[in-house]
Amino acid sequence: MANVNRQYDNRLLDPDKIKANLKTKRIGGKILVYDSTSSTNDIAAEYAKNRQNDGLVIFTEEQTAGRGRAGNKWLSGRAQSILCSIVLTENKLNAELLSLTCAVAVAEAIGRTGRGLAKIKWPNDIMLNGKKVAGILLESRSLPISKSEIGNRKSKIYVAGIGINCHQKKESFTDELQQIATSIDAESHSISDRVLLAKRLLSSMDHWLEVAANNSEKVIERWRELSIQLSHRVTLVFNGAKFAGHCIGIDPEKGLILRLDTGGIRMFDAAHASIAK
Ligand code: BTN
Numbered sequence: 001m002a003n004v005n006r007q008y009d010n011r012l013l014d015p016d017k018i019k020a021n022l023k024t025k026r027i028g029g030k031i032l033v034y035d036s037t038s039s040t041n042d043i044a045a046e047y048a049k050n051r052q053n054d055g056l057v058i059f060t061e062e063q064t065a066g067r068g069r070a071g072n073k074w075l076s077g078r079a080q081s082i083l084c085s086i087v088l089t090e091n092k093l094n095a096e097l098l099s100l101t102c103a104v105a106v107a108e109a110i111g112r113t114g115r116g117l118a119k120i121k122w123p124n125d126i127m128l129n130g131k132k133v134a135g136i137l138l139e140s141r142s143l144p145i146s147k148s149e150i151g152n153r154k155s156k157i158y159v160a161g162i163g164i165n166c167h168q169k170k171e172s173f174t175d176e177l178q179q180i181a182t183s184i185d186a187e188s189h190s191i192s193d194r195v196l197l198a199k200r201l202l203s204s205m206d207h208w209l210e211v212a213a214n215n216s217e218k219v220i221e222r223w224r225e226l227s228i229q230l231s232h233r234v235t236l237v238f239n240g241a242k243f244a245g246h247c248i249g250i251d252p253e254k255g256l257i258l259r260l261d262t263g264g265i266r267m268f269d270a271a272h273a274s275i276a277k
Contacts, residue, residue, distance in 0.1 A: 011195045012079060013059050018198045024206035026055045027086060031202075034060040036078075039067050041139055041161040044085035048141075048157045054089040057202060066163065069124065069137055070274055074163050077172065080183075082134075082164040082198055086205060089157045092213050095140060097252040099123050099270045102136045102160050104222045105208040109201040110134060110164065116187055120226045122247075122256050123270035126164075127228060131182035137161040138270075162201065166192045216252050223250055234258060235276040236268050242276055243268070 011017065015031040022028055030053070037043055040058045042065075047053040060083050066074035076083060093101065103120045110118035110126060110133060119127045124136035139159045165183035173181050184192045212219045224230055227250070235244040236258070243266065245258035254267035 011193065013061060013194060013198060015059075017195045018059070018202070022199055022202060024055075024202055026209060027206040028055065028057050028202040030056045032056070032058050034058065036060060036062040036064065038065040039063055039161070040083055040085035041067060041137060041159050044087050044159040044161070045139065045141070048087045048089055048159055051089040051157075053087045056087040057084055058087075059084045059198065067137055067161070068135055068163075074135065074137075076163065076165070077168070079194075080165070080167045080172070082162065082166060082194055082201060084198070084201070085159050085161045086202075087157075087159060088209075091156055091158060093209075093216075094253055095138065095156070095158075095271060096255050096269060097212055097216055097219065098158060098160075099136070099138050100223050100250065100252065101208050101212040101219050102138060102162070102205070104219055104226060105204040106134055106136060106162055106164070106201065107226050108208070108222075109197065109204040110184065112200050112204070113184060113188075113192060113197060118226075119228045120223060121228050121275065122234075122250075123273075128182055128184065128187045131180055131187075133182050133184060133187070134162065134164040137163075160205070164197065164201070166194050166197065220250060220252055229256070229275075236273045237276050238268050238273040 013033045015033045018031055037060045040060050043058045047056050062078040063083055068074040103124050107118040107120050107126050116128050121127050125132045126134035140156050142156055167185050168183035170186050229247045232247055234247045245260040248259050249257040251257055251267050255269040257267050259265050
């Protein structure tokens with residue numbers, strides 16, 4: 001199997017190569033690469049119990065229980081993708097803004113591979129030529145702020161799990177998935193460099209997290225440019241009910257803003273709403 005994979009990518013993910021010349025302030029100070037794990041989000045959640053692990057990144061070549069949003073599985077052949085989770089223990093951003101920020105950062109990292117403009121399908125699908133090339137699973141939990149405050153205040157820690165399809169061929173996807181999913185290589189008819197993409201991803205996350213902390217409007221502005229839904233009709237499922245309308249904007253705290261067909265304007269948060277199939 002390893003030889004087959006090397007045909008597509010002769011650079012397996014190596015922490016030293018990812019770290020080489022990585023000029024990030026917060027993200028990727030510590031990078032771990034697993035050969036195989038259940039889910040990088042699970043490993044990252046363990047590290048996230050220690051606040052000092054802010055910015056730590058877990059990569060793996062393979063997941064045996066990869067998770068997607070809404071209880072879906074996230075499947076990827078060995079050494080075919082970027083599968084990683086970033087530990088974020090020091091958070092000033094609310095979940096909605098963090099979600100937008102991750103989407104902008106991942107889309108920009110993929111866009112910088114020069115394989116086309118990666119766009120964002122709210123909340124966290126990254127699209128190349130209209131098909132999903134990457135997804136983000138943001139998971140949170142509360143941690144006591146300090147020993148003296150245990151039982152009183154808690155602050156949220158996040159794990160940002162990112163899956164980017166790189167070397168999958170069109171035929172790697174089931175017939176059904178071929179209509180909606182793709183990989184960087186399938187769109188560019190060439191072989192992408194996962195180490196380079198990993199570096200770009202960490203740099204982009206580092207950059208956009210800093211931008212979001214200092215000037216969230218800049219994230220919103222970039223999100224608007226990259227969104228495939230803004231100014232278009234959207235149908236959402238929220239708490240089991242469908243809502244159709246025209247997407248008129250994004251709120252950094254409350255989510256996607258729709259002018260509903262039934263009248264009125266309503267906001268939908270990423271944690272509870274998804275785009276109807
Ligand atoms: C989605 O679009 O449904 C989100 C997919 C997120 C997949 C990544 S792969 C690395 C990390 N570990 C997981 O189990 N899931 C995320």
